[in-house]
Amino acid sequence: MNIKDFLQHVQDAYAALTELSIIMLDLQHQPVTKVSNITELAELVLFSPDKPFPPSCFPNDYTEWQRPMVVQTGYWGVKAIVAPVLVEQKVEYWIWAGAFIEEETKPMIKEQCFRFPDSQIWLQAIEQTKEQTISSVEKKLNDIEKMATICGEFISNNRQKQHYEQYFYLLDTAVDRAQQFSLHMDDFLHMFQKIDSDIDFSLYIKRQNREWVVAHAVGEKAEQLWNQQIKTAFPPLSNSLFHSHNVVCVENAALDPRFAFFVKNGIKPSTVVIYPILHNDEVEGWIVIGSQTKRSLPKEAVQIGAILMKYWQLHSKYELAYIKMDRHFMRLSMLIEIGRAMNVVKDTDEIVRMMTDFVAELAYGDFAFTVLADHKRKVKVHCGAISEQQVTEYYEDVCQRYFSTEKRLLENIPKLRETKFGTVMEISFSVHEHVHGVMAVHLKDIEAAKEAEVYVAALIGIGTMVMKQNTYQTSKQELNIDMLSERLTTREMDVLNLLVQGCSNREIADRLFISIHTVKNHITNIFQKIGVNDRSQLIALVYQLNNRKVINEEHH
Numbered sequence: 001m002n003i004k005d006f007l008q009h010v011q012d013a014y015a016a017l018t019e020l021s022i023i024m025l026d027l028q029h030q031p032v033t034k035v036s037n038i039t040e041l042a043e044l045v046l047f048s049p050d051k052p053f054p055p056s057c058f059p060n061d062y063t064e065w066q067r068p069m070v071v072q073t074g075y076w077g078v079k080a081i082v083a084p085v086l087v088e089q090k091v092e093y094w095i096w097a098g099a100f101i102e103e104e105t106k107p108m109i110k111e112q113c114f115r116f117p118d119s120q121i122w123l124q125a126i127e128q129t130k131e132q133t134i135s136s137v138e139k140k141l142n143d144i145e146k147m148a149t150i151c152g153e154f155i156s157n158n159r160q161k162q163h164y165e166q167y168f169y170l171l172d173t174a175v176d177r178a179q180q181f182s183l184h185m186d187d188f189l190h191m192f193q194k195i196d197s198d199i200d201f202s203l204y205i206k207r208q209n210r211e212w213v214v215a216h217a218v219g220e221k222a223e224q225l226w227n228q229q230i231k232t233a234f235p236p237l238s239n240s241l242f243h244s245h246n247v248v249c250v251e252n253a254a255l256d257p258r259f260a261f262f263v264k265n266g267i268k269p270s271t272v273v274i275y276p277i278l279h280n281d282e283v284e285g286w287i288v289i290g291s292q293t294k295r296s297l298p299k300e301a302v303q304i305g306a307i308l309m310k311y312w313q314l315h316s317k318y319e320l321a322y323i324k325m326d327r328h329f330m331r332l333s334m335l336i337e338i339g340r341a342m343n344v345v346k347d348t349d350e351i352v353r354m355m356t357d358f359v360a361e362l363a364y365g366d367f368a369f370t371v372l373a374d375h376k377r378k379v380k381v382h383c384g385a386i387s388e389q390q391v392t393e394y395y396e397d398v399c400q401r402y403f404s405t406e407k408r409l410l411e412n413i414p415k416l417r418e419t420k421f422g423t424v425m426e427i428s429f430s431v432h433e434h435v436h437g438v439m440a441v442h443l444k445d446i447e448a449a450k451e452a453e454v455y456v457a458a459l460i461g462i463g464t465m466v467m468k469q470n471t472y473q474t475s476k477q478e479l480n481i482d483m484l485s486e487r488l489t490t491r492e493m494d495v496l497n498l499l500v501q502g503c504s505n506r507e508i509a510d511r512l513f514i515s516i517h518t519v520k521n522h523i524t525n526i527f528q529k530i531g532v533n534d535r536s537q538l539i540a541l542v543y544q545l546n547n548r549k550v551i552n553e554e555h556h
Helices: 003-018 040-047 106-113 119-128 134-179 185-193 257-264 299-344 348-363 388-402 446-477 481-487 490-500 505-512 516-530 535-555
Strands: 021-026 069-072 079-087 090-102 201-208 211-218 248-251 271-279 282-291 367-373 378-384 415-419 422-432 435-442
Touching: 003 021, 003 090, 003 134, 021 040, 021 134, 040 090, 040 119, 079 134, 090 134, 106 119, 134 299, 185 201, 185 211, 185 282, 185 299, 271 299, 282 299, 299 348, 299 446, 348 367, 348 378, 348 435, 348 446, 367 388, 378 388, 388 435, 422 446, 435 446, 481 490, 481 516, 490 505, 490 516, 490 535, 505 516, 516 535
Parallel strands: none
Antiparallel strands: 021 090, 069 079, 079 090, 201 211, 201 282, 248 271, 271 282, 367 378, 367 435, 415 422, 422 435
């Protein structure tokens, strides 16, 4: 049921109860309902041709009029009841209930009727009208007051329901937009303005380059505040109360010198609401909304704003988690591709260069630097925004700190160092006992150091593994038959000779008078020292080495 239909039904009921003609008017004295229970006298008062509608019984200043009153209708002795309908403690409608005459006044009113046009019609109407006693008038005043209360509460509840529907729509829209990953700060600020029609502007203030600036602004006058620096006198920066996690409401903000920032830019806020934006339980910015016309915003509107604010924070955390997950997948894919690429490359220097090129991307840094050293030389590789002079200085510093002693290289613990060109993560690594390295990568975000450390360590692990394989393969190709006796013990050489002859583990054990378990241990050690995986590879390798020895001896 809409408001007008409800008011008409209530009015009809109270017109029957009070036996009065009743009509409701708005603040411009325009009819809101049709007249209920129209009597002949009420019709003359309301629609007399010599006096325009509405009757001149409504006050010009109604701010202090809170209860029903008996008023003159403009016709001598004929009275009515006028009652204000209060909605949220403000007069929004008027109830006119009449017309009636009080007891013992009918004779005097009849005498005055001869002055009216159509006096006979007036006399007849007065004669038919029942005189009202003081007690009956009091009862009618109480009844009309109840009617006004019912109408006011219904209108208030109906508007509150509409507000709640609007609030739920806003929240539903926010959820829907967030699910589509299309909810941005400007959209969010527009939602804040839809909370209440009196909200004129909404701002997002955040830290930028060590200053607080208006990062986003919505509103006809507020848009000129975009990207402007906030002065330290502004309450969120100057008052410790604003550093709490609570929503803060400020009335008459235009008169507060701390809000001169707004006034200077043509905005004179009557009320301001400030919502803190939290990250890890710390205030990282504020949403500021305000009205230039309304002294205060409804409590429900402020609460809905707080709910929207919390939802934004949840959405931001979810979006950040989604971005991090996507970043993890991208890094893992990059590691897989780097591993495949390095596995094809046989040159150690090229592998170091590949590691250096990719580590900056994995850590999202501006540059990377790697030194690989053995007993013969030191290889330095760098990429990114770092000059040759800085490379030389850093290279000398790394050599001094890491290659002067072997102990530091064995630590393998990531270290964060502050340098003249930013924060750098250093990780030392070892390819084998004679080849060591140090990788350094610049970090833009110190908070992401732990995350970067995992991927940098993984990249170093893959690179060192490939370099070890290449070193082993090179050494295997250079292996000769005389070097076998240097690498193997006497007993292992005995086992090797029998293996080459095709003896089984049992036969080897019987010939050497040892257990099968001992034989297996010797075979495992031989495989590891020579670098083969099974007997066939071992026999093939020994035959190749014997052939080389024979050929070399023939040439000499």
